[in-house]
Amino acid sequence: MKIVHSWLNDLVPVGDDIDAVADLITNLGLAVEDVAHVGGSVAGVITARVLRTERHPDAAKVHRVFVDAGDGVERHVWCGAFNMQAGDIIPLATPGTVMPDGRAIEPKPILGISSDGMLCSSRELGLGDDHSGILILPGDVPLGVPYGEALGLGEEIVYDLDVLRNRPDCYGHLGVARDVAAKLGVELTPAPAHVDPVEPARSATVKIVDGDRCARFTTVVISGIVVGPSPDWMRRRLSAAGMRPLNNVVDVSNYVMLECNQPNHPYDLDTLGGGGFIVRRAKEGEEIVTLDDVTRAMSAADLLICDADDVPIGIGGIMGAKNSEIRDSTTTVALEMAWFEPNAIMASANKLGLRSEASARFERGVDPFGMGRAGSRFVELLRITCPDLVVHAGGVDERSSDLPRPNVVAVRPAAVSALLGTNFDVDAIRAIIEPIGFSCEPTAAGAVTVLTPTWRPDCTMEVDLVEEVARHYGYERLGKTVPKSTIPGGLTALQHRRRRLREVLLGLGISEAMPHPFLAADDLAKAGLPGEAVRLTNPLAAGDDVLRASLRPGLLKAIAFNESHRQVGVSLFEIGHVYPPSDDVLPAEYEALAVVLAGAQAADAVAVWRELASAMGWGARLDQSNVPAGTHPARSATLSLGRDPVGVVGEIHPDVADAFEVTERVAILELNLSVLLANEPSVPRWKPTSRFPSSDLDLALVVPDSVTAEKVDKAIRQSAGALLVDLQLFDVYRGAAAGDGARSLAYRLRLQSADRTLTDDDVAAVRTKVEAATSKLGATLRS
């Protein structure tokens, strides 16, 4: 909302310290987001008198103009226009001036003679389209002053306010002025005198068909109007507030709206069919041509203003029809002011994609009892240009039972004080809220019964009044205290575990990515992942159609992106939510971890898994017989906790890599963190380290390919018994020496006793047992 300083100052004297006024308004909750200086003179362009002009023999298109800018110094300017004479007052742009088009004025010499600036046309000063010659200013003005003074161009200062939903009244200057006056402790300029209508009575009839949508509709007939231009100050203020001045009738209508927050519409009574109005819901498909020259099809949710012949002349509360415009010949108007149900206006404006100054106000809620003041103001302002206007008796005021009434709210000083932490008694509360229009009636119980002003539909509860008290008392005066908590701060165990997980991943050299949680509809299928995804009803862009059910596609896109920027071998992880569909109230959202290692092998992913499992105390079974979707069938496994799959480890299927245009091998680890982080890991128990020397036993076993290393590992551990303190697979060999369908697995067993030095016999015994156990798996000791 644009609030014009001079306009505000008419309603409440605020002085001319613009920054102070802006701060004051901001601290009332009406954030001033910008202060603009609108109109006025271009800085650096001053009045000067033409002393004489002189042709130069070598210059055909320009002549020399000598001017006096009031300082007695004769200045010389080259000029291409010839419309001035000695004695004329003209605008002189002095060197250094930046013109509205951005051009900087420099002393540019012509024929070796420099120029002390530039004489300006109307267009060059942004005053209009006239570029036929230099602008000749009215005489009788001092020299050397901003040219605007000669033109009556006042600069307007405009505050751009971020008016929030709870303050519809501040969509008018009056609402802001009322708050400011109360804060400054000064009186608001009195309301305009009530206009006494005179005979002969003339009426514009009103029939409200849908009273739930239009709860009040008033008309008054005004004659004796002469359509013409508005006074300069009014045009200037309207322009500054962002409205285009048109003629005195339309300008006054807009001015009243911007001041009183009461949209209104003067209809030419002579062209108003049947001389009256019908307010009704539109028929499905009914058409209307709005003021912006667009033909619009209505639905039954829209409200129409029709003339008494039932011809639509406006969309109620939103925009008038083309056929309702004021003409130059208009002499008599029916001034209409109404109150429309806000939610329906919002819905209708949204549906039609049609927002206007009027709809913005009606959808927030205008004062249902504000027509009187607005009408008087309309007449007062129009009388400036139409001194002979007549306000006719016979005004119509139709209301429905849906018209809002003032709210009555009981306010307890103790409740106000308790919430604000400062004591406010009845008198203090009254002193604060009465100046902004609340009337108070103390009760016997020590509370106050507050009648809220009808322009404040937001105030319906005690807490609304608490806010009014705080706002006008000043938040900054309420102090700063810290509550005395008896709760210890901290992360939950799960949150601590998540942090540890992240630290371990980072320590493994893997960086954290944050891909977009939206995917294209076919991304999951491209990743070889089955199942449906939850669709966005209103996606922002193509490719953002569904919610991810897996972190995998996002990370594969990240790998592809990096590859395409010549970044290979990138390792990334993400900890984030995925949202598979479900039949429950909400999708089956859970937290997941995915690790992708570009240019790596399945074994690298398994190594990451092992390190995480060790750090986090996770035990999950690696089941290579259960190949997860979208992974390399011979290099991937499901990680299971009991019967439940909790993860995937291995390599991306080459088809999937192709689909995402990834050329490197990609090792992958995925875990369901909602499951894994929820479990309290067992705390590692201390095992005493032996003081006795250890012995290493190296065994190379030729094992059929059908037997997994995990099985061999298990057999060794079980058979070696308590003496085995560490087991490493240190070499895998496939080749002729191992034979077909088998490979050689070389293990190093570290044997150690807690209570003695091992003998050769001890080592030999372990060797025998291991050999026996592994031979059952089909393994033979390689000599």
Added chain:
Amino acid sequence: MWRWRQQLLRLKSHGSDGKARAMIDDIVVQVKAARDGALARLVAAATSDDVRAVEIDVLGKKGSLTDLKTGLGKLATIEEKKQAGSALNEAASTVAEALAARLSELRRAERAVQLEVERVDLTEIMRQPQRGHAHVVTQAWQRLEDVFVGLGFQVAEGPEVETDWYNFEALNMPANHPARSMHDTFYVDHGAPGSTVLRTHTSPVQMRVMQTVAPPIYMIMPGRVFRNETTDATHLAVFHQIEGLVIDRGITLADLAGTIEAFTKSFFGPGFTSRLRPSYFPFTEPSAEFDIRTPSGQWLELGGSGMVHPNVLRAGGLDPEEWSGFAFGFGIDRMAKERHGINDVREMYSNDIRFLEQF
């Protein structure tokens, strides 16, 4: 040395049994010659190996002094044996001392040579272990958590896909509430049309906390939020917020101001201050924007806050006559953006390793 002393002891106990008689003077002269010869060789020794050669030649099994020892038995009297033995011992220890000194001198010199030979240019680094880089948003998120934990807050989380009830209705924004238009909401096809949204703020977690945790409540709720608005250098459709909720007996607007102030000083630094400014949010009343002032005096808008609206307390199952509280919230991404001077927030989600590894 050690071995030689053993031999010497043996010599002492058996020497008197020898038959040959030698001249004591002759032995003493030979001892001196052997000693002086050894000392001269030590002075001339250029390497530790040279020193070891002297040791072998003089004090070794067949060394010159060792040989002389065996000759002690040939002396006639105990007195002579004593005299020669003492001369021998003196010479041997003189040689041993000189030997040790020369050896240590030469080792020092050799070590010095070795060290110089091993000289490397420590700026010639060809590869180094790489740490992983936590995402800038995670870094900001954790810093914020840590500061609030220090101020006595716990951390709560909730789902990112929410019901309309949790996201709007319970937060005093019933259907058709005009304030809903302040939220550009993503809806998803789940359940009844319009029933399920991507949460537009972290506030639904407030409601879930109120429903499950008995007051007093001192919680922060960080998380991902969604707004259906076009992405540009300063706006994202998916971003992160952190929200605080305090519910206790007798909580006041001044407590909100004081908590914001304490946060401001601990997160941004002691030179920063804060202020509350009236504003409007449907779920709080009185509502406030909060701004922080930098040490250079510049005010920056940070977030929204206010006293929890009685309707919200009721929706959370709490009696507003018994409990009061405040809530506040602001963006996490912006903390990262400002801290690192990132002028395009989209960059933060590019997953470009060249971006990630900067932080």
